[in-house]
Amino acid sequence: MGLPIVASLQLPKWMPDAxxxxxxxxxxxxxxxxxxxxxxxxxLAQLERFGVQRIARELETIARDNKVGQLVICCFELTGxxxxxxxxxxxxxxxxxxxxxxxxxxxxxxxxxx
Numbered sequence: 001m002g003l004p005i006v007a008s009l010q011l012p013k014w015m016p017d018a019x020x021x022x023x024x025x026x027x028x029x030x031x032x033x034x035x036x037x038x039x040x041x042x043x044l045a046q047l048e049r050f051g052v053q054r055i056a057r058e059l060e061t062i063a064r065d066n067k068v069g070q071l072v073i074c075c076f077e078l079t080g081x082x083x084x085x086x087x088x089x090x091x092x093x094x095x096x097x098x099x100x101x102x103x104x105x106x107x108x109x110x111x112x113x114x
Contacts, residue, residue: 001102002070005062007084018074022062026050027073029083040086047087052094072102 004018007027011018027047033039047055063071075084088099 002072003063003066003068004072004074005059007073007087008075021074022066024055024058024062024073026055026058027083027087040083043083043086044090047090052091056095073099 004021006018006021006023009028009031029039029043029046033042033046036042059071063069073084073087075082085101088101092098
């Protein structure tokens, strides 16, 4: 599917190789957002502050440095109301480019303990 990119504050204990994956801090929410009544609004404000061009450059740099053509942004939440969905919706609204949801079963990585 592509190179996994960590976009979460914590790494999953059930996927120890994640410690070696590249991180994209620009799209990683802050802890304080989750204590706020409107975490999504604060997260979207963060994305707007960084901007689509800076985020795109960061993702392109990660892809180029790792010699891959496709990235998989991982946050390790199973629910549909997490920040990866908020990011995908925001990305679609500002670029017109849809972000496909990938189920854990679709990843071609060794996933032990599931």
